[in-house]
Amino acid sequence: MDRIRRFLxxxxxxxxTFIALILSLVVVGVLLASTGRNPGEAFYYFMRGAFGSTxxxxxxxxxxxxxxxxxxxxxxxxxxxxxxxGIEGQLLLGALASAIVGYIVKLPAVIHLPLMLLxxxxxxxxxxxxxxxxxxxRRINEILxxxxxxxxxxxxxxxxVAKALPITGVVPATPFIEDTARLATLIPETRFHAGVIVAxxxxxxxxxxxxxxxxxxxxxxxxxxxxxxxxxxxxxxxRMILAxxxxxxxxxxxxxxxTAGVHYRYNDQFSPGxxxxxxxxxxxxxxxxxxxxxxxxxxxxxKTGILDMSVYTQIPRQLVTLINGIVVLxxxxxxxxVSGYLRVVKGKNPxxxxxxxTE
Amino acid sequence: xxxxFAEIIKTxxxxxxxxxxxxxxxxxxxxxxxxxxxxxxxxxxxxxxxxMLMGAFSAAIGSYFTGSPWWGLLFAVLTAxxxxxxxxxxxxxxxxxxxxxxxxxxxxxxxxxxxLLQVIFAHGGNSPMVTTLPIIHxxxxxxxxxxxxxxxxxxxxxxxxxxLPFILYIFFYRTPWGTWLRAAGENPRALAVVGVNxxxxxxxxxxxxxxxxGIGGAYLxxxxxxxxxxxxxxxxxxxxxxxxxxxxxxxxxxFLACVFFGFMDALQITLQTAIPDYLIARxxxxxxxxxxxxxxxxxxxxxxxxxxxxxxxxYKESR
Numbered sequence: 001m002d003r004i005r006r007f008l009x010x011x012x013x014x015x016x017t018f019i020a021l022i023l024s025l026v027v028v029g030v031l032l033a034s035t036g037r038n039p040g041e042a043f044y045y046f047m048r049g050a051f052g053s054t055x056x057x058x059x060x061x062x063x064x065x066x067x068x069x070x071x072x073x074x075x076x077x078x079x080x081x082x083x084x085x086g087i088e089g090q091l092l093l094g095a096l097a098s099a100i101v102g103y104i105v106k107l108p109a110v111i112h113l114p115l116m117l118l119x120x121x122x123x124x125x126x127x128x129x130x131x132x133x134x135x136x137x138r139r140i141n142e143i144l145x146x147x148x149x150x151x152x153x154x155x156x157x158x159x160x161v162a163k164a165l166p167i168t169g170v171v172p173a174t175p176f177i178e179d180t181a182r183l184a185t186l187i188p189e190t191r192f193h194a195g196v197i198v199a200x201x202x203x204x205x206x207x208x209x210x211x212x213x214x215x216x217x218x219x220x221x222x223x224x225x226x227x228x229x230x231x232x233x234x235x236x237x238x239r240m241i242l243a244x245x246x247x248x249x250x251x252x253x254x255x256x257x258x259t260a261g262v263h264y265r266y267n268d269q270f271s272p273g274x275x276x277x278x279x280x281x282x283x284x285x286x287x288x289x290x291x292x293x294x295x296x297x298x299x300x301x302x303k304t305g306i307l308d309m310s311v312y313t314q315i316p317r318q319l320v321t322l323i324n325g326i327v328v329l330x331x332x333x334x335x336x337x338v339s340g341y342l343r344v345v346k347g348k349n350p351x352x353x354x355x356x357x358t359e
Numbered sequence: 360x361x362x363x364f365a366e367i368i369k370t371x372x373x374x375x376x377x378x379x380x381x382x383x384x385x386x387x388x389x390x391x392x393x394x395x396x397x398x399x400x401x402x403x404x405x406x407x408x409x410x411m412l413m414g415a416f417s418a419a420i421g422s423y424f425t426g427s428p429w430w431g432l433l434f435a436v437l438t439a440x441x442x443x444x445x446x447x448x449x450x451x452x453x454x455x456x457x458x459x460x461x462x463x464x465x466x467x468x469x470x471x472x473x474x475l476l477q478v479i480f481a482h483g484g485n486s487p488m489v490t491t492l493p494i495i496h497x498x499x500x501x502x503x504x505x506x507x508x509x510x511x512x513x514x515x516x517x518x519x520x521x522x523l524p525f526i527l528y529i530f531f532y533r534t535p536w537g538t539w540l541r542a543a544g545e546n547p548r549a550l551a552v553v554g555v556n557x558x559x560x561x562x563x564x565x566x567x568x569x570x571x572x573g574i575g576g577a578y579l580x581x582x583x584x585x586x587x588x589x590x591x592x593x594x595x596x597x598x599x600x601x602x603x604x605x606x607x608x609x610x611x612x613x614f615l616a617c618v619f620f621g622f623m624d625a626l627q628i629t630l631q632t633a634i635p636d637y638l639i640a641r642x643x644x645x646x647x648x649x650x651x652x653x654x655x656x657x658x659x660x661x662x663x664x665x666x667x668x669x670x671x672x673x674y675k676e677s678r
Contacts, residue, residue, distance in 0.1 A: 035478050083458065130653075138657045140604075143405055143458055145653055147597055152646035159642035276466065316477030318470060325467030332456070332463045333449045
């Protein structure tokens with residue numbers, strides 16, 4: 001009994017996040033019921049949409065890929081006290097840059113694919129250096145600057161596909177990328193593509209960087225306590241700029257992978273809000289590179305499931321954004337859940353452990 | 360090329376540009392003034408954009424179903440207060456990170472307004488047309504040349520928007536409540552010593568802020584245009600946030616900053632039509648408000664102005 005209790009206390013963050021998630025879904029259920037929708041029916045169509053067939057499951061996975069990569073992008077910044085809300089813009093720029101490299105040059109696949117992915121990462125990373133400079137040298141809150149910078153990124157991309165580049169099709173879009181720049185489809189006739197490997201590699205990279213290198217250690221130290229980090233001689237500004245760059249580069253990579261694996265070109269309706277979803281994904285994943293994969297799976301299912309659901313029921317697809325908002329709100333209010341949770345788990349007589357402070 | 364530079368200047372810089380500046384500034388002024396009150400009390404609410412969005416949505420809904428824009432305005436204010444209360448509870452009582460809480464409020468409101476719009480009207484990204492607040496026409500202004508073109512035939516909400524900075528100036532610096540408000544942001548412990556609870560002050564300030572964001576949002580959907588469309592606030596909440604920084608959190612500064620950003624927006628809209636697309640693409644002008652706002656913040660920022668204790672939760676016992 002005591003061991004279970006101790007485990008529940010040690011893994012408090014995971015369990016309370018889970019409770020926050022459950023509470024959010026309860027709120028969503030109540031909201032659906034109160035607008036005259038049947039939550040049970042909604043759930044049935046949701047599950048069918050997300051996992052009902054090989055095609056649907058593959059579709060879910062194809063959404064998990066960008067969500068997971070973008071989730072790591074937000075996490076790696078947040079670990080260093082950098083809240084990059086500009087992932088949407090960086091992702092779009094990365095997608096466009098990679099699409100251009102994908103169609104404009106002819107190269108063997110071994111060079112072409114890495115080059116186009118690199119172009120995407122570079123575009124996102126460089127764009128993130130603007131809010132990095134604004135935060136470190138001009139002390140402008142990065143939530144403000146990164147959200148504002150999403151607009152010019154979108155307008156720029158629109159300008160490029162609608163006016164600057166050769167137009168193809170009805171929707172403004174770039175030409176299709178060369179076969180050599182595409183990520184292989186792993187299950188034929190579905191959207192399950194090799195980007196899944198890139199996503200895993202990104203998580204592994206972030207994990208090693210944050211947990212097993214001194215630079216990663218310093219980044220986390222900045223995230224924990226800036227003045228203490230500065231006192232210990234850590235170059236706080238440098239680490240923050242690096243966090244911005246990596247966050248933006250990974251976001252750009254998410255866009256490049258989406259281009260190389262799913263759309264094979266950049267069009268004007270490219271991202272269904274992956275940038276904003278990434279915030280929720282990262283928070284539910286506890287900003288941990290592997291936790292993000294789990295929560296991305298959850299939200300990937302949410303996205304395909306709700307899209308399918310909105311076809312069969314009267315529930316609009318905007319429900320995804322709403323769920324995002326409710327989840328982040330509960331995560332922000334987690335201290336309420338945490339105190340209740342600890343009270344229940346610890347029972348009436350708080351157990352003491354080595355290194356743990358009793359209340 | 361038959362368009363000379365002088366001709367463009369002549370078609371752009373007219374009295375109607377000043378008229379549009381005022382018209383566009385109104386929502387930013389309400390939001391900026393609201394945020395100034397909040398920040399003075401030591402709280403940073405990044406969720407302005409979201410609360411404005413819900414204000415715009417509620418105003419359109421209220422106006423549509425009652426036929427009266429005044430009910431719409433009331434409905435917008437009530438919605439904004441409820442969301443403001445949620446923010447206050449999480450940020451002040453639970454002492455969560457204020458930036459993240461504001462972000463959460465923003466995301467929640469984007470989702471909620473989009474979702475409810477579909478649930479209620481079940482089509483497209485727009486509400487139907489709604490009745491708007493009255494436009495005020497003053498007969499005596501007709502005889503005064505310049506003022507007539509600028510201030511006549513503006514929304515009824517222009518008058519409170521232009522008065523607000525003066526009222527807040529008096530409130531901040533000439534009343535005891537204003538002193539308490541500023542003390543809550545500068546040194547909450549000292550305020551507690553005199554027997555005023557900083558928590559209460561911060562709650563009231565946050566609600567007052569939400570009240571004004573609500574009006575600012577409502578102005579967009581039931582006055583500037585006559586319908587609600589998805590994400591119609593389009594960054595104005597964040598621009599208001601920038602105006603508070605740029606304006607050094609003082610009534611005069613923030614007011615001038617709001618009007619300046621309103622001018623930027625009016626200017627880019629005018630330039631879009633005055634300059635042909637092949638010469639300078641519309642997207643350049645559309646990016647202008649966001650880029651210039653950041654550039655201006657980067658160039659002019661002063662760190663002396665803001666309240667000392669902003670963004671920090673208040674703990675009763677000092678730690």
